[in-house]
Amino acid sequence: MRLARHSSGKILPERAGPEDEGTEEMVSSVNVNTGALIALQNLNKTTKLLEVSQLRITTGLKVNGPKDNAASFAIAQRFRGDIKGIESVKIALATGDSIANVAVTAGQSISDLLNEMKAKAVQANQAGLDSASRSALHSDFTALRDQITTIVSSASFNNKNLITSGATALSVLSSIDGSTITVSAQSLDITALGISSSSLANSSAAATALTSINSAISLGLLLGRVPLDRLKDLLKVVDSRRTAFTDPKLTAILDEIELRAKVELAKLGQI
Numbered sequence: 001m002r003l004a005r006h007s008s009g010k011i012l013p014e015r016a017g018p019e020d021e022g023t024e025e026m027v028s029s030v031n032v033n034t035g036a037l038i039a040l041q042n043l044n045k046t047t048k049l050l051e052v053s054q055l056r057i058t059t060g061l062k063v064n065g066p067k068d069n070a071a072s073f074a075i076a077q078r079f080r081g082d083i084k085g086i087e088s089v090k091i092a093l094a095t096g097d098s099i100a101n102v103a104v105t106a107g108q109s110i111s112d113l114l115n116e117m118k119a120k121a122v123q124a125n126q127a128g129l130d131s132a133s134r135s136a137l138h139s140d141f142t143a144l145r146d147q148i149t150t151i152v153s154s155a156s157f158n159n160k161n162l163i164t165s166g167a168t169a170l171s172v173l174s175s176i177d178g179s180t181i182t183v184s185a186q187s188l189d190i191t192a193l194g195i196s197s198s199s200l201a202n203s204s205a206a207a208t209a210l211t212s213i214n215s216a217i218s219l220g221l222l223l224g225r226v227p228l229d230r231l232k233d234l235l236k237v238v239d240s241r242r243t244a245f246t247d248p249k250l251t252a253i254l255d256e257i258e259l260r261a262k263v264e265l266a267k268l269g270q271i
Contacts, residue, residue: 085176095158096172100183103162106155110148110163110188111217117144117195118213124206138200141209145190145198152189163188186219193219 055064063072120141124134155163160170167185174181190196193216198209 082176089173089176092173096170096181096183099157099160099162099170102155102157103186106151106163107186107188109151110193113144113148113151114193114213114217117141118210118217120144121198121200121206121210121213124200125203125210127203129203134200134202141198141200145195148188148190148193162186165189165192188219 052068056062061076063069063076066073120137123129124137124141129137152161152164155161161167162170162183162185165187167187169185170183171180172183173179194212195209195216198212199205200209
């Protein structure tokens with residue numbers, strides 16, 4: 001509707017001319033058409049729901065941010081943090097397990113070599129043995145001892161050696177709160193075993209060497225308790241953490257850790 005000033009000075013509605021016919025009716029129909037407004041609202045609502053659905057399909061998450069559901073998002077973020085933390089613990093445990101397994105395998109090899117050295121010492125302990133035979137036994141004895149040195153120097157994983165001279169204990173992360181499992185080191189070099197100067201040059205020296213080897217074998221067996229104690233501690237940690245989590249991903253990780261620990265215990269004859 002247009003307004004115009006009358007000759008009397010009053011402002012009155014201006015009569016529509018031919019060119020304005022239908023304009024006012026058209027404007028009114030666009031602004032106050034209830035059906036069109038409802039359709040527009042439904043379209044906007046549908047578009048919004050479609051965007052939410054597409055986002056959920058893309059991310060695989062029902063709650064993608066605080067605006068979806070602040071409480072659920074906060075809980076989800078906490079669980080995501082726990083999952084990441086346990087995955088890191090799993091990596092740390094796997095690394096620690098590898099380091100300990102290398103040490104244990106090396107210890108078993110050293111134990112086998114000590115048994116062979118014991119057999120040579122027993123043979124050399126025989127009185128009246130001719131010099132050629134004694135010299136051959138001594139050479140074999142020395143070669144076996146050199147193999148122990150080689151094994152000790154190569155028993156390293158991730159730059160960590162638990163059986164070399166001066167080795168320090170290994171601390172392995174065992175939980176997301178920072179708890180650790182300690183694996184003690186056990187030096188198994190020929191000096192620690194007490195056989196660095198052993199000789200089979202004569203019957204008396206062979207008897208002394210036999211005593212030293214028996215002590216060395218007992219020392220080597222100490223290493224067998226390292227993984228046993230470590231695995232038992234690991235199972236205790238898993239049991240203590242299991243009741244704290246209900247998320248399937250977390251419990252699956254704990255199940256895998258527990259299974260690996262039990263397999264190793266079975267190898268040691270503890271299950």
